[in-house]
Amino acid sequence: MSAETIEKSVAVKPAEPLLSKRRRKLITDPLIDDNPVTVQVLGICSSLAVTTQMQPTLVMAISVIFVVALSNFAISLMRNTIPARVRIIVQLAVVATLVTIVSEILKAFAYDMYKELSVFIGLIITNCIVMGRLEAFAMGNKPYDSMLDGFGSALGYSWIILTVAFFRELWGSGAVFGIPVFQYVSSLFGPDFKLATNGLMVTPVGAFIILGLIVWVQRTKTGYVEH
Amino acid sequence: MELFSLGIRSIFIDNMIFAYFLGMCSFLAVSKKVSTAVGLGAAVVFVLGVTVPFNWILNEFVLKEGALTWISASMSTIDLSFLRFIMFIAIIAGIVQLVEMVVEKFSPALYGQLGIFLPLIAVNCAILGGCLFMAQRDYTLAESAVYGFGSGFGFMLAIVLLAAIRERLKYSMVPNGLKGLGITMLLTGLMGIAFMSFMGIDL
Numbered sequence: 001m002s003a004e005t006i007e008k009s010v011a012v013k014p015a016e017p018l019l020s021k022r023r024r025k026l027i028t029d030p031l032i033d034d035n036p037v038t039v040q041v042l043g044i045c046s047s048l049a050v051t052t053q054m055q056p057t058l059v060m061a062i063s064v065i066f067v068v069a070l071s072n073f074a075i076s077l078m079r080n081t082i083p084a085r086v087r088i089i090v091q092l093a094v095v096a097t098l099v100t101i102v103s104e105i106l107k108a109f110a111y112d113m114y115k116e117l118s119v120f121i122g123l124i125i126t127n128c129i130v131m132g133r134l135e136a137f138a139m140g141n142k143p144y145d146s147m148l149d150g151f152g153s154a155l156g157y158s159w160i161i162l163t164v165a166f167f168r169e170l171w172g173s174g175a176v177f178g179i180p181v182f183q184y185v186s187s188l189f190g191p192d193f194k195l196a197t198n199g200l201m202v203t204p205v206g207a208f209i210i211l212g213l214i215v216w217v218q219r220t221k222t223g224y225v226e227h
Numbered sequence: 228m229e230l231f232s233l234g235i236r237s238i239f240i241d242n243m244i245f246a247y248f249l250g251m252c253s254f255l256a257v258s259k260k261v262s263t264a265v266g267l268g269a270a271v272v273f274v275l276g277v278t279v280p281f282n283w284i285l286n287e288f289v290l291k292e293g294a295l296t297w298i299s300a301s302m303s304t305i306d307l308s309f310l311r312f313i314m315f316i317a318i319i320a321g322i323v324q325l326v327e328m329v330v331e332k333f334s335p336a337l338y339g340q341l342g343i344f345l346p347l348i349a350v351n352c353a354i355l356g357g358c359l360f361m362a363q364r365d366y367t368l369a370e371s372a373v374y375g376f377g378s379g380f381g382f383m384l385a386i387v388l389l390a391a392i393r394e395r396l397k398y399s400m401v402p403n404g405l406k407g408l409g410i411t412m413l414l415t416g417l418m419g420i421a422f423m424s425f426m427g428i429d430l
Contacts, residue, residue, distance in 0.1 A: 041408050044251040088349060089320050096313040104309055119359035122312050126352040128252040204245055205419040212405075212412030219404035226407025 026148045030156035032222065036129050037160040038215045039224055043129035048164065048207040050120050054177045057165035059113050060120065061158035063102045065151060067124050068133060071095045072150030076138040091134050092125065099124050129157055160214065167210050172201030230373045237377030239425040243353045244385040245418065250353030254386050255411055257347075264390035267347075268383025272376060274326065274348050275357050278319050279375030282358040283368055285314060315358045323349040353382050388418065 036042045043064075050056045074094050075082075082090050103121045106114040114121070124130065133153050138146040169175055174182030174197045182195040200206050219225070243249045250271070257267045288294055292306035327345045331338045348354060357378050361371045392414060401410050 038408065041255055042252065044248070044255065048248040048251070089317070092316050092320055092350070093313065096316050100309060100312050103312070119356060119363060122359050123249070123352050123356055125312060125316055126350050126355045128350070131350050200420075203419070203423065204248060205416045205423065207248070208412050208416030208419060212409050212416065215409040215412060216402070216405045219409065220402075225403045 023145065023148055026145060027152035027155070030149075030153040031159070032156075032218075035156045035160065035218070036132070036153050037157055037211075038218045039222075040132070042132045043127050043157050044211070048161070048204070048211065050117060051161055051165040051168055051207055052172065052202055053169050054162070054165050056113060056116050057161055059106070059110070060117065061154075061161060063099075063106075063121060064124055064127065064129070064157060065154040066102060067095065067098045068130050068150040068154040069147050070150075071098050071130060072133055072138040072146040073143050074098075075134050076141060076143040076146035079139050082139075087139070088131075091131065095130050095134075096125050129153055160211075163214060164207060164210050168201045168206050171198050172206060173197060230369060233370055234373045234377040235428075237374050238381040238384065239422065240428065241378070242381040242385060242422055243356070243378050244382060244415070245422040247356060249356040250351050250382055253347055253351055254382075254389065254415075255408065258386050258390040258393055258411070261387060261390045261394060264386045265383075268379075268386050270345060270348055271351065271353060271382050272379030274319075274323060274345075275354055275379035275382075276372065276376040277326070278322050278354060279357050279361050280368060280372045281322065282315050282318055283361055283366065283371040285318060286311070286362050287368075290314060311359070311362060315362075316355060319354050319358070320349045353378070385418070389414065392418075 030036055034040065037044060050060045071091075071094050075091060078090070078094075099122060102124070103114070106117070106121065133150050137149045141149070166176065169177075170181065174180060174195065182197065186193050186195045198206075201210075241247070244251065244254055253267060258264050286294070288297065290307045290311055292308060293303045294307070295302035295305050323345055327338075330345075357375060361374060366374055389411070393411065396410065396414075405413075
């Protein structure tokens, strides 16, 4: 009788709620305070090139969220069976498989977008955020937590590249999501008024400068100083 | 002559950093000292120069649509190009590992200089980017070798230049929020403007 109650008490040990405070923190921390792009300096590589317009950036952001969350989940499931010496190759294989899935889905359902993003979808494999989160979190934590962590980090990355894309598209081509905002605004002020666009924003230089300024604003607000 | 202009183009005009943002992570992380920047740059030149032609062979004889025709005519309709990502990254990781072992065995001094950078290079976007561009642009074997070395040199040039500027930057007053990543991004932007002037060259 007594043995049975002990067993029961072990079984009913309260499970952590699906979105407990600790788990919510896993998602919200990388958004501002520990942002992968502006604080940890990860993942700048492959994606600034797609930020000339909002739409491809959004597709890129969704793909990265998908790949980071699922690869974190998969690696975390396997974390106890991967030999430490070959872990980079195992991680690369998992990530490359997920990226191939994303690329095939885009090819099937959004061929124009696939053409436009071209090699940059493939370059999600070497996006430092993916490898960084796998090494730093998924190798030592449970699957569900790892998935939330990957989701949060990718979200933190997404809002940065979407902000960069917003300014680049607005000032570079006078539009947001392809809607010609500058044209509407200029037409409000009469026929002679015309808001000018800046060609520099469309070139890579614009991306570097906008990201530099975003980093400046964000670090000034959080008080983070790099030495 | 064609090859020469492709080389010049891949170093200056289609520069990995300033035109395509590839390899930004190590570009920002390893550009604090000129000597380490030279080490990483040399390793990237070497690995790109080897992996791009190697992946060309793989792409031409295994992955491309109809590439398996050399085995038998019945295989001429097979298209394995969806395996491109996973095969390319496997080749890159394998070659990097091999290079590391060879260098360690035959030149311990060079290994001491490059050793720490080699594992980093397997996940450098510039390497995979170079291979994917090669596949996308349908280069020949000779062209892909020139392209590999050229874009490697372009990366090296960029990272050494940035490291030289950052060494001087240590002595200047930079606003707190702009220290580190912020000022480096703005600098890269300004260097990018300088590199844009190469676009006017007709090759």
